[in-house]
Amino acid sequence: MNLFDNQQNEFATRHIGPDEHETKEMLDTIGLQSIDELIKKTIPGSIRLKKGLALPAAVSEFEYLNELKKTAAKNKVFKNYIGQGYYDTITPSVILRTVFENPGWYTQYTPYQAEISQGRLESLLNFQTMVSDLTGLPIANASLLDEATAAAEAMTMLFNHKNRNHDHITAPKFFVDEKIFAQTKDVLITRATPIGVELVFGDFATASLDELYFGAILQYPNSDGAVIDYRSFIESAHSVNAQVILATDLLALTLLTPPGELGADVAVGSSQRFGVPIGFGGPHAAFFATKDEFKRNIPGRIIGVSIDAEGNRCLRMALQTREQHIRREKATSNICTAQALLANMSAMYAIYHGSQGLKNIATRTHLLAQKIATALTELGFEQTNEFYFDTLKIKVADVAIVKTKAEKQEINFNYFADNTIGITLDETTTIKDVHQIAKVFAAVADKKYAVDKKISEEINLPAFAVRTSAYLLHPVFNTHHSESQMMRYIKSLENKDLSLNTSMISLGSCTMKLNAATELIPVSWPEFSKLHPFAPKEQTKGYLQIISELENYLSTITGFAATSLQPNSGAQGEYAGLLVIKAYLESKGQHHRNVVLIPISAHGTNPASAVMVGFKVVVTKCDDAGNIDVEDLKAKAEEHKDDLAALMVTYPSTHGVFEESIREIIDTVHQYGGQVYMDGANMNAQVGLTSPGNIGADVCHLNLHKTFAIPHGGGGPGVGPICVAEHLVPFLPGHTNIKTDVTNIHAVSAAPYGSASILLISYAYIKLLGATGVRKATEYAILNANYMKARLEEFYKILYSGKNGTAAHEFIVDLRPFKTSAGIEAEDVAKRLMDYGFHAPTLSFPVAGTLMVEPTESEDKAELDRFCDAMIGIYHEIKAIEEASADKKDNVLKNAPHTQYVITSDDWQHSYSRTQAAYPLPYSKANKFWPSVSRVNNTHGDRNLICTCEPISSYVEQKAAVATV
Incomplete structure (x- = not known):
C-alpha cells in the first residue's frame, strides 16, 4: 500500500460507508462476487461509459482547504454599498454556530413527517409570523427561492386568481413600475411570456390601468431608495379589479408603514439582511405574504397549526404544500421547495433582536444615511431622494471619477448610466464608514471634508410612511434576547427533530447523503460570504474560477457541452431546461411545437413545469413492471409528431430501474423532431457509470442538494443547474448583470449564479472524491440499495427491478x-x-x-x-x-x-x-x-388553517386554565 496515494484518496473512505470487509459480506448476501458484477447486472451495457471521467484526481481534505484559501484570496472583499436587494449583515454568533454550522439543523429533511419535525416547523411558523407582522398582511408562507422569483410567483397567483374568478382575460396585462430591481424585471419577463401575460413597464405616477390589467408591482422603497406614497395608485388599481404587489424590505418595515396598511394585496422580498450572508447572491429566503382571500392559492409551503392524537397542539405543513404532486398539469405553481435553513436563520435573527432591537438597527442605518446625505450636500452634491430609508441617490458629473477614487478606498457604490450613484447602507455601517464615504466625494469635489461626529437622532420620514402599528408582540420574539436564552431555545427545537446526525434518512429520490464538514466550512469564509453578486468582476476572480471549474466538472459528469448554475431549485431547473428547449425550437421557426410527453410515473413537478413554460402535457403509460410503455409512447409521439416539443424522462426510472429501452425511447422522440429532457433526481445512480449525454438526452437538470452533497437544510436550500448539449448552449439563462453575445433566455433566478455560496459544497465534493471517487460513490449507492433489497425481500414484496433482478440506487417496498x-x-x-x-x-x-x-x-x-x-x-x-x-x-x-x-x-x-x-x-x-x-391530525389542520403564532391572548388563556387546575 502506498501511504502517500492513500492520503490523497482518504476522503472517499470518509464519505462511503462500507469498508472492504463489509462490502464482501453485503455482496455475499446479494449472491454476487464483486461490485463490478452488480453494476453489469444493473446498468445496460449499451449505455455504460467506455472510459473514466475526465475529472482531476482526488485531493486530501487538508490539501483542498489550503488550495481553496489561495483561490479565495483572489476575491477582494470591498465595503459594499451597492444594495439592490443584497446587503451586508451581522450573523449573531449564536445563530452562526448553533444553526448555520450545526448538522442538527442543516441535515434535516423537509418536514413531511411532522411528528419528528416539530422544531423546524416551529421555527418556520416563527418566520411566517415575523413576515406577517412586518408586512401587515395576515397570511405568509414558509419562504420562496429569492425575491425575483417570489415576485413572479405573486404575479402568477394574481393572474390565476383573476382567471378563476372572472371571465378568461383575452389580453392580460401586468404593470411593472420602472423603479423595481433590474433582476426582478428580468425574471418577470421570463415568467410572463410563456403564459401570455403582457408586461407594461412605466412610471406608476403616470400609469393608467384599465380592466385588462389584473395586477401591478412596485418596489417599496424603490430601486433608487426613494420612499413613496403608493396609496392612490393602489386605490386606482383596485377600482379596475387589479391587485397590487409591493416588493419590500423587512428591515425598512420596522420604520415604514407596512404594505398591508397601504392597501397592497401581496408583499414579497428577501429576508437576507436578517442575518444571512450575501454569499455572492444566495441562498436567501424570500418571503411572500398576502390577504386572507388568497390563502388557498399561495405558492410553496405553509406551516399550519393542528392537533395530535392526544389532542395536543402541534404543527404540520398544510395541504397545498405539494399541490403540484396532486394536481400535476393543473397545478398553478411548480414550487415544491423553500429556503428553510435560511428562513430559520432569519427567524432566529428576529427572535434574538426582538422588535426593539430590529427597530434600533433600522434607525441606526437610517440616521447614518441622513448623516451622509447632509455631508454630501454640504460638499455640493445633489441627493435626489426626497425621502429614503437606507439608500441615497447622488448626482455627479462623472461616475467614472467617483468609481476610481472609491475603489482605491476598497468601496463599491451602485453606478447608474445617468451619472447618478446609489449608496445603500446596512447594519454593518459605522460612523467611520460614513466619514470614509464623505472623504471619497470630497476628493472628487476637490474640497476639504470636516469630520463632524455629531449625528441627529431625528428620523426624517414623512407622516404617510411612519409606522405606527406594533409588530413581533408574540412571546417568542420577546423572551430569548440573551445568548444563554437563545442557545437553549435553538437547542430545544433541535432536540425535537430527527436529522442525519441522528440516523439514516433513506428517502427514495431525495438522496440524503453525508454533508461533509470540510465541504461546508468555506461557506462561512468572508472571501466568499461577503461578496456582492453585482460586485465588479475584478473583485470576484476566485469565485468565478470556482464557478467555471464546477460548470466544467458537471458538464463532464453529464456528458454535455455546458452548464448553467443559475436555477436555485430542482423545479427551477426543470423550468429552465424546458425554456431552453422552447427557445431552441422557436429559433428554428418551430413555434408550433408545444406538446411534452411525460410518463405517468414522473415527479409532479414535471407536468407543472411544462405548463408554466406554455407546453401542453400528454401523459404516457407505464407497464406492469413500472417501465415506460414503449408502444404507448411511440403511438403518442407519432400522433403528435407535428407539434412534439419534448419528452421529460427520469432515469433510472422513478421506480428505481435502469430501463433497457431508454435509447429506443429517446430515438423515437428525436425521430419526430422533439428534444429529450432528463430529470436528474436519480443522478446518484449514474455518475461515472453512464450519463444523460451518453444515453442521448439533450438537457438535464441536477439536484446538487441530492447527488452532489449540498444539505437539504430542513427543506432547502437547493440548487438545480441545467446541463445542455452543444446545440442548446446559446439559449442558457442570461442575466441583466452579465452581458454576453449569445441569445440567452432571460434570467430564471435573481442572482447571476443562483445560490452561489453553496456551490462551494458541490465543488468540494467533486474535488475531494475525484474521478475515481465519484464513480465509487455511485457504485456503493447501488450496492447499498441492493443489499437492503436482498435483506427485505424475504419479508416484503419489492416492486419492480431490472431484467436481472437488481434495483438501481432505490427500491419500492409494497x-x-x-x-x-x-x-x-x-x-x-x-x-x-x-x-x-x-x-x-x-x-x-x-x-x-x-x-x-x-x-x-x-x-x-x-x-x-x-x-x-x-x-x-x-x-x-x-x-x-x-x-x-x-x-x-x-x-x-x-x-x-x-x-x-x-x-x-x-x-x-x-x-x-x-x-x-x-x-x-x-x-x-x-x-x-x-x-x-x-400522530398529527392533518384533516383538523386543513379545516382550521392557522399559519402564524397564535395571539398572546390564547397563551394567557392557557396559563389561566393551568392556574385554575
Missing part, C-alpha cells in the same frame, strides 16, 4: 397487501419507524401504499442493518395482527409514534407493553429518539 390482511397502511409503517428511531422512506410515491427506500453510499453496513432490522421487526408486528395475537385497532402501528409523555403516563390501557412500544429492538434502548408529538 405495503398494500397488509391493508387487507391486517388493516395496516403505509402511513402506519412510516409512523412506527419513528419509534425505532428512523425517518420513514418516501411515502406513497410513485406508487400509493408503498415506501421507496434509498440508502445512499454514505451509510455503513451497521446502519443499513439497523434499518432492515426495524423493517423486519415491523413485519413481525403486522404478522401478529394478522394472526390475531395483537389487536387490530389497538396495536403498536396504529398508535405510533409513541411520545415519551405517552409512554410514562400513569394512564396506560393498551393491549401491548410500554417496552414494546418504546424499545422495540435492543439498539433503541441505548440511543432512543423520542418523537415530540403523537
